[in-house]
Amino acid sequence: xxxxxxxxxxxxxxxxxxxxxxxxxxxxxxxxxxxxxxxxxxxxxxxxxxxxxxxxxxxxxxxxxxxxxxxxxxxxxxxxxxxxxxxxxxxxxxxxxxxxxxxxxxxxxxxxxxxxxxxxxxxxxxxxxxxxxxxxxxxxxxxxxxxxxxxxxxxxxxxxxxxxxxxxxxxxxxxxxxxxxxxxxxxxxxxxxxxxxxxxxxxxxxxxxxxxxxxxxxxxxxxxxxxxxxxxxxxxxxxxxxxxxxxxxxxxxxxxxxxxxxxxxxxxxxxxxxxxxxxxxxxxxxxxxxxxxxxxxxxxxxxxxxxxxxxxxxxxxxxxxxxxxxxxxxxxxxxxxxxxxxxxxxxxxxxxxxxxxxxxxxxxxxxxxxxxxxxxxxxxxxxxxxxxxxxxxxxxxxxxxxxxxxxxxxxxxxxxxxxxxxxxxxxxxxxxxxxxxxxxxxxxxxxxxxxxxxxxxxxxxxxxxxxxxxxxxxxxxxxxxxxxxxxxxxxxxxxxxxxxxxxxxxxxxx
Numbered sequence: 001x002x003x004x005x006x007x008x009x010x011x012x013x014x015x016x017x018x019x020x021x022x023x024x025x026x027x028x029x030x031x032x033x034x035x036x037x038x039x040x041x042x043x044x045x046x047x048x049x050x051x052x053x054x055x056x057x058x059x060x061x062x063x064x065x066x067x068x069x070x071x072x073x074x075x076x077x078x079x080x081x082x083x084x085x086x087x088x089x090x091x092x093x094x095x096x097x098x099x100x101x102x103x104x105x106x107x108x109x110x111x112x113x114x115x116x117x118x119x120x121x122x123x124x125x126x127x128x129x130x131x132x133x134x135x136x137x138x139x140x141x142x143x144x145x146x147x148x149x150x151x152x153x154x155x156x157x158x159x160x161x162x163x164x165x166x167x168x169x170x171x172x173x174x175x176x177x178x179x180x181x182x183x184x185x186x187x188x189x190x191x192x193x194x195x196x197x198x199x200x201x202x203x204x205x206x207x208x209x210x211x212x213x214x215x216x217x218x219x220x221x222x223x224x225x226x227x228x229x230x231x232x233x234x235x236x237x238x239x240x241x242x243x244x245x246x247x248x249x250x251x252x253x254x255x256x257x258x259x260x261x262x263x264x265x266x267x268x269x270x271x272x273x274x275x276x277x278x279x280x281x282x283x284x285x286x287x288x289x290x291x292x293x294x295x296x297x298x299x300x301x302x303x304x305x306x307x308x309x310x311x312x313x314x315x316x317x318x319x320x321x322x323x324x325x326x327x328x329x330x331x332x333x334x335x336x337x338x339x340x341x342x343x344x345x346x347x348x349x350x351x352x353x354x355x356x357x358x359x360x361x362x363x364x365x366x367x368x369x370x371x372x373x374x375x376x377x378x379x380x381x382x383x384x385x386x387x388x389x390x391x392x393x394x395x396x397x398x399x400x401x402x403x404x405x406x407x408x409x410x411x412x413x414x415x416x417x418x419x420x421x422x423x424x425x426x427x428x429x430x431x432x433x434x435x436x437x438x439x440x441x442x443x444x445x446x447x448x449x450x451x452x453x454x455x456x457x458x459x460x461x462x463x464x465x466x467x468x469x470x471x472x473x474x475x476x477x478x479x480x481x482x483x484x485x486x487x488x489x490x491x492x493x494x495x496x497x498x499x500x501x502x503x504x505x506x507x508x509x510x
Contacts, residue, residue, distance in 0.1 A: 025050055025052060025053025025054050025055075025056060025128070025130040025134055025136060026050070026051040026052040026053055026136070027048055027049065027050055027051065027056060027128045027136050027138075028048075028049040028051055029046065029047065029048050029049075029126050029128070029138055029140065030046075030047045030140070031044060031045075031046050031047075031061075031124055031126075031140035031142065032044065032045050032047065033142075034140075034141065034142055034143060035142065035143040035144070035145060036116060036142075036144065036145070037116065037144070037145055038116055038117065038118050038144045038145065039115070039116060039117070039118065040115070040116055041076060041113060041114070041115050041116075042113070042114065042115075042116065043111060043112075043113050044111065044112055044113070044114055045109045045110070045111050046059070046061055046109070046110040046111075046112075046126065046140075047107060047108075047109050047110075048102060048107065048108055048109075048110065048128060049102075049105075049106070049107040050102045050103060050104055050105070050106055050107075051104070051105075052104060053104070053130060053134070054130035054131045054132055054134060055100055055101035055102060055103050055104075055130060055131050056101050056102040056128045056129065056130055057096065057097050057101035057102075057129060057130065057131055058094070058095070058096050058097075058127075058128070058129035059084075059094075059095045059108075059110055059126070059127075059128055059129075060092060060093070060094045060095075060126060060127040060128075060129075061092065061093050061110075061124055061125070061126045062091060062092045062124065062125040062126070063075065063090075063091050063092065063114075063124065064122035064123055064124055065091065071090055071091050072117045072122055073114040073115065073116060073117060073122070074114060074115040075088065075090070075093065075112060075113070075114050076112075076113040076114060076115060077112065077113040078093055078111075078112040078113075079110070079111040079112060080095065080110075081095070081108050081109065081110060083097050083098075083099045084096065084097045084108070084110070085097070093110075093112060095110055101130075101131065116142075116144045117144060118144065118179070120143075120144055120182065120183070121141055121142070121143045121144075122141065122142055122143075122144070123139050123140070123141050124139065124140045124141070124142065125137065125138075125139055126138055126139070126140060145183075148175070148176075148234070149173050149174070149175065149181050149184050149186060149231065149234050149236060150174055150175055150176040150178075150181075150236070151174050151236055151238065152171055152172065152173055152174070152188075152229050152231075152236065152237075152238035153171075153172050153174060153238065154169055154170070154171055154172075154229065154238060154240045154241075155169065155170040155172070156168055156169040156170050157169055157240045157241045157243060158243055159241075159242075159243065159244065160243065160244045160245075160246065161219065161243055161244075161245055161246070162245070162246055162247070162248045162249075163219060163220050163221065163222060163245050163246065163247055163248045163276055163278050163280050164218060164219075164220060164248045164276070164277065164278060164461035165218065165219075165248075166216055166217075166218050166457070166463060167216065167217045167218065167219075167243075168214055168215075168216060169214070169215055169216075169217055169240070170212060170213065170214050170215075171188065171212070171213055171215060171229050171238075172211060172212045172213075173186070173205065173211045173212075174211075180210070180211045180212060181211045182210045182211045183207065183211070184205050184209075184211045185204065185205050185206065185207065186204075186205055186231045186233060186234055187202055187203070187204050187205075187231065187232075187233065188202065188203055188205070188229050188230065188231050189202050189229070189230050189231075189232065190202075190215070190217075190227055190228070190229060190230075191227065191228045191230070192217075192219075192225065192226065192227040192228070193224075193225050193226050193227075194219050194220060194221045194225045194227075194245070195221070196220040196221050196278065197217065197218060197219050197220060197221075197225070197227065198216075198217070198218040198220070198373075198462070198463050198464070199217060199227060200215045200216065200217070200465060201465075203215070203467075206451075206469070208449060208451055208469070209451075214412070214453075215465075216455065216463065216465055218461065218463055219243065219245045220245075220278045220280075220461070221245060221278070221280065222245050222246060222247050222280045222281075223244070223245060224242045224243070224244055224245075225242070225243050225244075225245050226239050226240050226241070226242055226243070227239075227240050228240070246282075247274070247275075247276045247278075247280035247281065247282040248276035248277065248278065248280065248461075249276060249320065250274030250275060250276055250282060250284060250319060250320060250322050251275065251276060251277050251322065252274065252275050252322060252324075253272050253273060253274045253275070253284060253288075253317065253319055253322045253323075253324045254272070254273050254275075254324055255270055255271070255272050255315065255316075255317045255324045255325065255326045256270070256271050256273070256326075257270070257326070258326045258327075259326065259327050259329070260326075260328055260329070261328075261329045261330075261331060261334045262307045262328065262329075262330055262334055262336075263307065263330070263331065263332055263333060263334040263335075263336070264307050264308055264309065264310060264330055264332065265306070265307065265308075266306070266307055266334070266336045267304050267305065267306045267307070267336075268304070268305055268307070268328070269303060269304050270285075270290065270303050270304075270305065270315060270317065270326075271283070271285045271303065272284045272285045272288040272303070272317045272319060272324070273285075274319060274322065277460060277461065278461070284319045285303050286302070286303070287319055287320075288303065288317040288318065288319045289317070289318045289319070290302075290303055290305070290315070290316070290317055291315070291316045291317075291318075292305060292313050292314065292315050292316070292328065293313045293314055295309065295311070295313075296308065296309055296311060296313040296328075296330065297309045305328070307328075307330040308330075309330060310330050310331050310332065311329075311330055312327055312328070312329050312330075313327070313328050313329075313330065314326070314327060314328075315327070315328050373398070373399065373400035373404075373462045373464075374396060374397060374398050374399065374400065374404065374407075374428070374456055374458070374462055374463075374464045375396075375397050375399060375464050375466075376394060376395070376396055376397075376454055376456055376464055376465070376466040377394070377395040377396075377397065377466075378392065378393070378394040378395070378454065378466055378468060379392060379468065380468060380469065381468070381469045381471055382440065382452070382468055382469070382470050382471065383471045384440060384442050384470065384471070384472065385442075385472070386442050386443065386444050386445070386446045386447065386472055387442065387443065387444035388441075388442065389439060389440065389441045389442075390439075390440045390442075391437065391438070391439050391440070392438055392440070393435050393436070393437060393438070394409060394435070394436045394438055394454060394466075395433050395434070395435050395436075396409070396428060396433065396434055396435075396436065396456045396464075397432075397433045398428040398429065398430055398431060398432055398433070399431070400430055400462070401430050401431075402430055402460070403427065403428070403429045403430055404427070404428045404430075404458040404459075404460055404462055405427050405428075405458060405459045405460065406425045406427070406458060406459040407425065407426050407427070407428045407434070407456060407457070407458045408421075408424060408425045408426075408456070408457060408458075409421045409436045409438070409454060409455070409456055410454075410455045410457065411452060411453065411454055411455070412452075412453040412455065413450060413451050413452050413453045413467075414440075414450050414452050414470065417441075418440060418441055418442060418443075419438065419439070419440060419441075419452075420438070420439040420441075421436055421437070421438055423436070428458070440452075440470070442470075442472065446472060447472060448472065449469065449470060449471055449472055450469075450470040450472070451467055451468070451469055451470065452467070452468045452469075452470050453465060453466075453467050453468075454466045454467075454468065
């Protein structure tokens with residue numbers, strides 16, 4: 001009795017399983033062409049092949065939409081294969097047939113004419129429906145090519161800065177219509193009028209940059225300085241606006257004249273000259289506090305000293321905690337010291353520059369390149385799953401001839417709470433390398449790929465950078481098809497289990 005109850009249920013499960021498995025048709029869909037020029041009219045073909053399952057009797061394709069839900073492509077006309085008719089909508093085209101449809105192994109092409117938008121990659125959604133209502137969905141991507149890169153623009157360049165100050169500038173690539181070329185993937189090089197400038201290494205733009213990228217530039221030499229960005233392949237170049245570089249904080253100073261003589265009652269004028277850590281010279285005479293041995297007497301008027309008592313005295317000057325001294329011999333009979341007359345600066349006549357026509361195919365002259373004193377070694381790509389941690393090593397190499405102190409690693413491009421760096425600071429001797437341990441923690445809800453910028457700096461003003469792609473992975477495609485296959489697999493497993501149960505009741509249980 002028990003067996004008689006099980007057999008009908010099992011047979012029903014087998015029939016249901018066979019019906020459902022057969023209903024899962026498997027289409028192969030291609031949209032051609034997959035790439036063409038922007039703002040042009042083109043005929044497209046949606047090729048649909050039925051690899052397995054029931055006949056396909058309905059085909060749909062949805063036009064990609066903008067953020068405001070308006071269609072990105074304009075559908076101009078729609079064609080019908082033999083035995084098929086269409087309903088044309090602004091955002092979707094639906095073909096149906098009352099005939100047999102697309103059988104196993106058959107292919108039908110559905111044509112339509114569309115006008116492409118501006119450059120970019122766009123995703124079309126298609127669906128196929130079989131005779132018993134089984135639906136299979138998928139996507140096809142079309143790429144619209146933009147105009148070639150035409151020129152660069154540079155943003156964030158200051159009018160004035162101090163030597164050794166880190167500048168953050170942005171370089172953007174533009175097409176001929178003055179729109180940002182978001183698909184630019186060229187290689188750019190940096191040069192500068194400052195022979196000691198710290199410049200970025202050659203950089204290859206990626207699709208993640210969207211035609212815009214931030215870079216770090218450091219000038220070391222006083223005066224008017226610029227840097228130039230060049231794409232040697234496309235033969236385009238852009239010079240930055242001029243930045244007036246002033247000397248940084250003085251770390252040493254020199255008082256002149258040294259070892260001078262003066263008679264009591266006469267005056268002598270002193271000057272003070274400071275130097276920053278890059279040996280840039282700055283006149284700090286007016287900012288210097290002057291003094292002399294208290295026993296010498298006399299008086300000061302700014303940097304001019306009027307002598308009183310004879311003797312060899314020490315003159316001192318103090319500027320921002322920097323001190324220098326010199327001797328002054330006060331004795332009778334020394335002729336008065338006449339301060340040198342300051343030469344009046346006569347402005348030079350600058351001849352008008354004639355515009356030079358660029359010779360076609362000739363690249364611009366390359367100025368002096370950057371000096372490399374330290375560099376960073378690290379992986380170019382880090383793959384990490386959202387909600388997990390990844391630890392990796394960053395090596396900083398001192399390739400210069402001087403020791404560097406307080407070398408540290410800072411990061412840009414990702415939130416600071418994602419990154420932990422150890423150790424915080426190190427001393428890096430000339431010709432040596434040290435490793436930094438970096439722990440990267442990515443939140444669970446993060447899905448967008450990032451670019452991590454590492455920057456190594458020292459207290460001497462030496463800087464270098466490196467970029468790392470943080471690959472968070474993309475969600476799997478073809479989810480609808482995969483889910484249907486898993487459903488079919490589950491039905492088959494149920495059917496097999498039913499057969500095992502029958503065999504157990506009939507033979508093995510006895």
